[in-house]
Amino acid sequence: MKTLQANAGVLTNLEVLEFLRARGATSDPMGCLGAVAPSECKVFDHLVNTAACNQTRGAIDEFLKRCEKFKLAKAEKLNIINLRPSNQALIDPIIEYCEKRLTKDEARGIDEVQELVDLVLEVLPPPPAKPDEEMQALEETPTEKLMEEN
Amino acid sequence: MFDISNDDNIFYACSHFEGSMFCLSLIEHNLPLPPHLLNRPLLDAIKEELERLFLDKVISNLGLCISIYDIRTIEGGFVFPGDGSSTYKVVFRLIMFRPYVGEILCGKLKASDANGLHLSLGFFDDIKVPVHLLPLKSRMGEDGIWIWEHECGDLPMDLDEEVHFRVTKINYPPIPVEQDANANPFSPMEIIGEIYGDGLGLLSWWAD
Numbered sequence: 548m549k550t551l552q553a554n555a556g557v558l559t560n561l562e563v564l565e566f567l568r569a570r571g572a573t574s575d576p577m578g579c580l581g582a583v584a585p586s587e588c589k590v591f592d593h594l595v596n597t598a599a600c601n602q603t604r605g606a607i608d609e610f611l612k613r614c615e616k617f618k619l620a621k622a623e624k625l626n627i628i629n630l631r632p633s634n635q636a637l638i639d640p641i642i643e644y645c646e647k648r649l650t651k652d653e654a655r656g657i658d659e660v661q662e663l664v665d666l667v668l669e670v671l672p673p674p675p676a677k678p679d680e681e682m683q684a685l686e687e688t689p690t691e692k693l694m695e696e697n
Numbered sequence: 698m699f700d701i702s703n704d705d706n707i708f709y710a711c712s713h714f715e716g717s718m719f720c721l722s723l724i725e726h727n728l729p730l731p732p733h734l735l736n737r738p739l740l741d742a743i744k745e746e747l748e749r750l751f752l753d754k755v756i757s758n759l760g761l762c763i764s765i766y767d768i769r770t771i772e773g774g775f776v777f778p779g780d781g782s783s784t785y786k787v788v789f790r791l792i793m794f795r796p797y798v799g800e801i802l803c804g805k806l807k808a809s810d811a812n813g814l815h816l817s818l819g820f821f822d823d824i825k826v827p828v829h830l831l832p833l834k835s836r837m838g839e840d841g842i843w844i845w846e847h848e849c850g851d852l853p854m855d856l857d858e859e860v861h862f863r864v865t866k867i868n869y870p871p872i873p874v875e876q877d878a879n880a881n882p883f884s885p886m887e888i889i890g891e892i893y894g895d896g897l898g899l900l901s902w903w904a905d
Contacts, residue, residue: 549725553759555790557717563792566764586753589820590763590794597803622716626801629718630861636896636903640863641801 560599560629561607567591598631601672610670617649617663631671635660638667716797721766721790722759726750727773729782743771743787751791755885757869760795761821794821796864796888803900804890806858809841816860816890823884826862830891832898845898852902859900862890 571582572591632638649659804816816824834846
């Protein structure tokens with residue numbers, strides 16, 4: 548075996564997800580049999596629970612275009628796309644020397660970190676809700692109805 | 698010589714990005730095709746053999762092989778003396794799992810002990826957060842669960858929680874010649890992570 552190029556291109560989580568989906572991977576473990584290997588199914592299962600599941604190429608393109616002004620490194624943009632941080636605390640570890648590179652000036656009303664977070668929230672869809680979160684949402688609705696009736 | 702490229706599917710060529718959790722590696726390999734596969738269409742047979750050899754295996758310094766992305770060229774088909782197989786020289790691209798140092802990933806807390814935390818991504822389990830890379834004021838409880846002593850109160854690092862961590866190192870230890878019967882199964886690829894710093898650690902600590 549000879550490595551001709553260790554790094555011959557990078558893929559977003561979305562692209563790997565689409566690749567596996569096109570090969571026949573599904574969330575149903577029995578459905579995966581024959582189409583993709585069990586190890587590929589595990590990768591699919593992991594990705595389907597991340598933000599990549601609801602992303603589209605259009606959304607990623609828009610994000611890349613609109614985040615130009617923040618002058619992020621290429622790897623940082625990709626990390627943001629894959630992780631979809633939803634607030635300032637979560638985005639902070641992704642950007643090296645964040646305090647120096649993104650301006651935060653309360654006096655002048657500038658908060659570039661918040662601008663970036665807002666861009667993420669607006670353009671990149673959130674990851675799928677976890678099963679217990681969905682259960683909580685279902686449980687809350689009947690109570691709200693009762694309160695409205697009263 | 699066949700040339701089967703698949704370039705239209707790479708949406709983001711390396712001109713955009715320097716590093717990512719998943720990347721492509723271009724490999725050349727002399728592949729003997731066992732006789733029992735010779736009646737199959739060549740491309741299928743070669744893909745099957747490549748999958749058998751590479752899928753879910755760690756290649757030192759390249760990472761964990763996730764999938765065969767595409768086959769670019771196939772040459773040869775020579776039969777060597779005394780050999781029932783035909784040997785083909787195949788050039789192909791593999792999807793590799795190889796996060797870069799500094800990348801922020803999200804894993805599940807699978808186990809916790811005196812050495813620190815063990816995280817998992819489902820398809821990859823060998824992620825360790827050693828004690829010195831936990832938040833500064835951390836102590837281990839009696840049940841083996843680590844606790845972050847925060848000013849606002851104790852925050853336990855419970856199992857099955859989602860944890861954001863920064864990749865600090867990737868080790869590819871050499872295969873041991875001998876192993877104790879009781880030793881943990883050998884892991885050919887190990888990610889060392891840190892959860893020290895704002896925005897790292899349990900997602901529930903920082904979520905809205």
